[in-house]
Amino acid sequence: MLKTAEISNWLTDAGAVDVIKTMPGSDMRPLAYEELRSRSDQLSLGPIVVQVAALDDVIASKGLSELARTGDHPSCRFSFVAGSAVWGVLPLSSVAGIKRGVGAAGRTAATRPAFGEQDSGSGPKRSAAVVQTVGVAKLIRDGIALAYEEAGRGAPALVFVHGLACHRGFWAEQVKHFSRHHRVLAVDLRGHGDSDAPEQRYTMQLLADDVA
Amino acid sequence: MMCSQLGIERPVVVGHSLGGLVALELAAGHGEQVRAVTLVDSILLAPGVRARFVRELVAALRSADASRALREYYSTFFGAHDDQARMAWILDEIVRTPAHVTSSILEESVQSWDDADALERCEVPLLYLDASTPNADLARATKLQPQLAVGRTIGSRHFSPCEVPEQINAMLERFLTVGLEQKIDDHSAEEIIR
Numbered sequence: 048m049l050k051t052a053e054i055s056n057w058l059t060d061a062g063a064v065d066v067i068k069t070m071p072g073s074d075m076r077p078l079a080y081e082e083l084r085s086r087s088d089q090l091s092l093g094p095i096v097v098q099v100a101a102l103d104d105v106i107a108s109k110g111l112s113e114l115a116r117t118g119d120h121p122s123c124r125f126s127f128v129a130g131s132a133v134w135g136v137l138p139l140s141s142v143a144g145i146k147r148g149v150g151a152a153g154r155t156a157a158t159r160p161a162f163g164e165q166d167s168g169s170g171p172k173r174s175a176a177v178v179q180t181v182g183v184a185k186l187i188r189d190g191i192a193l194a195y196e197e198a199g200r201g202a203p204a205l206v207f208v209h210g211l212a213c214h215r216g217f218w219a220e221q222v223k224h225f226s227r228h229h230r231v232l233a234v235d236l237r238g239h240g241d242s243d244a245p246e247q248r249y250t251m252q253l254l255a256d257d258v259a
Numbered sequence: 260m261m262c263s264q265l266g267i268e269r270p271v272v273v274g275h276s277l278g279g280l281v282a283l284e285l286a287a288g289h290g291e292q293v294r295a296v297t298l299v300d301s302i303l304l305a306p307g308v309r310a311r312f313v314r315e316l317v318a319a320l321r322s323a324d325a326s327r328a329l330r331e332y333y334s335t336f337f338g339a340h341d342d343q344a345r346m347a348w349i350l351d352e353i354v355r356t357p358a359h360v361t362s363s364i365l366e367e368s369v370q371s372w373d374d375a376d377a378l379e380r381c382e383v384p385l386l387y388l389d390a391s392t393p394n395a396d397l398a399r400a401t402k403l404q405p406q407l408a409v410g411r412t413i414g415s416r417h418f419s420p421c422e423v424p425e426q427i428n429a430m431l432e433r434f435l436t437v438g439l440e441q442k443i444d445d446h447s448a449e450e451i452i453r
Contacts, residue, residue, distance in 0.1 A: 188260045195261055203294050203435065204267045210276025211364055212329075212356035217275065217349075220424030221431075229435075232270070234261055236281065238360030249363040251372040255284040257260050258272070259292055 185241070193257055194241035195234045199226030207233040208258060214240030234258055262292065269294040271435065275420050276301055277364065279387075280374060287380035295384040295439055297431060300417055303374055303387070303395035304403075313365045320362055326354045336417040338391070349418055378403050384442075386434045388412060388427060390419045408434065408443040 185192040196215060205225050207218040215233035225231050235242040237257050238249055262270060271294050274282035279298030286293040302309045319328035330350050337346050378400060385404055387397060389411040401407050410430040415422040437443060 186261055186264050193261055195265075197265065203439065204270040206262060206267065206270040206272045206282075208272060208274035208278030208281050210274075210278050212353045212361050213275070213278075213349075214352065216352070217418070217421055219421075221273070221420060221428060224424065224428045225431075230267065232262070232265065232267055236278070238364070239356055244357045244360050246359055247363070248367060249360060250367045251281060251284045251377075252288065254281045254364075255288055258281065258285055259260060259262055259289045 188257060191237060191243045191245060192241075193235065193237060193243070195232055196222070197230070197232050198222055199229055199231050201229045204230040204232065206258065207231070209233075209236065209239065212239070216240070268292075271295045271297065271439070273297040273299070273431065274301065275299040276417065277368065279303075280368065280372075280377070283374070283377045283381060284372070286383050287377040290380075290382050293383050295386070295434070296381065297386040297388065297434065298395075299388045299420055299427065300390040300392070300394055301387075303378070303397075304399050305394060305396050308394055309369065313369055316365060317362065320358050325358060329354050336392075338416045340414045341416065341418075341422055345418075345421060349421065375403065384408075384434075384438050386410065386430070386438060386443075388419065388430055390416055392416050406442045408438055408445060 184196060185194045187193075194215070205221075207215065207221055209215055209217045215235050218233045222231050222233050234257075236254050238244040261267075269292060272282040272285055274280065274297070276299070279296075279301030280303070282293075282296045282298065283301075283303075286296045302312060315332055316329075319325060319332045322328040330353075333350055333353055334346075381404060385407045387395060387400065387407060387409050389395065389397065389409060391411075391413065394417075397407075397409055401409070412419045412423050412426045412430075415426070420427050434443070
């Protein structure tokens with residue numbers, strides 16, 4: 048099955064788009080994933096030329112079934128491959144909880160790699176068409192989007208968890224400092240920042256499991 | 260879920276305030292996935308402090324002008340040294356959080372969770388970074404977890420990661436360098452007094 052389903056919001060010359068990125072899991076047959084990739088066509092996203100993967104296959108993939116099932120996540124309009132990942136472009140704000148850009152002024156922008164920087168492989172190269180990536184990266188757990196930002200590399204990795212009623216931007220100084228030598232993750236706990244805030248019990252165990 | 264999805268293996272989890280308790284629960288419940296835990300000014304083993312915090316915050320959330328009441332309440336988390344513009348930003352961000360989220364977390368953190376139990380179940384190196392407003396019974400915490408290392412920032416109240424990042428970062432750096440493999444060889448305050 049697919050290992051990750053990650054949603055972010057990109058601002059390009061062609062306008063803002065929500066982007067979903069998937070990576071194959073270790074248990075996914077290489078051939079199945081290659082098959083998915085091989086059925087790609089080229090498509091222009093504004094001035095950017097991208098590969099369009101077989102959209103229905105992406106949505107129908109086991110790892111994305113929960114996305115398709117919720118009803119809040121309509122099908123990708125089209126998708127593409129870059130490096131080893133399959134990307135899909137969703138109609139803007141089609142995903143519940145996605146906010147355009149980074150929201151409030153002063154909030155630390157998620158520092159997502161620019162289009163084409165994600166993989167150095169055969170994917171589209173970085174294009175001047177990408178004005179800025181203001182994306183908020185999100186993972187989906189049981190239909191709930193959980194936002195995060197990631198920076199740097201190096202072990203041990205550091206994971207920063209904000210306090211009650213705060214968000215990942217409160218760790219901006221630590222993310223900047225430690226990402227020079229460490230892989231750093233700053234999360235928005237469920238109900239906070241750019242993560243979804245469903246009406247439910249927010250137990251300590253649930254919050255911890257979201258981060259685990 | 261997030262760490263495993265992103266392939267982040269055995270991270271050092273650093274939590275501020277309630278985030279420190281989430282980090283503690285993470286280490287208690289998924290010890291094999293966590294390298295170490297740092298808590299920054301979390302309410303720990305201080306039931307009186309926690310009860311007052313919950314009571315006052317719930318009252319603010321229930322008041323007619325919750326946004327204003329929350330601002331007033333959280334204003335008490337700042338001191339004379341704090342940068343006014345940063346304080347305004349923090350207050351602006353805090354009042355954005357949906358009330359049902361804050362209420363539920365407050366309720367669950369008291370009713371369905373036990374900090375002493377979580378602390379006892381932790382088997383990873385621990386660091387507590389205190390601020391100038393005592394929120395933890397560190398003597399008792401050290402009894403439950405003798406490997407607990409303790410640091411304290413100066414000139415800052417609760418939001419020390421924002422207010423004095425250079426102090427937080429320096430202590431965290433030292434913890435990463437010498438505290439992950441062995442117990443940090445500091446004396447406790449009690450030992451020094453004896």
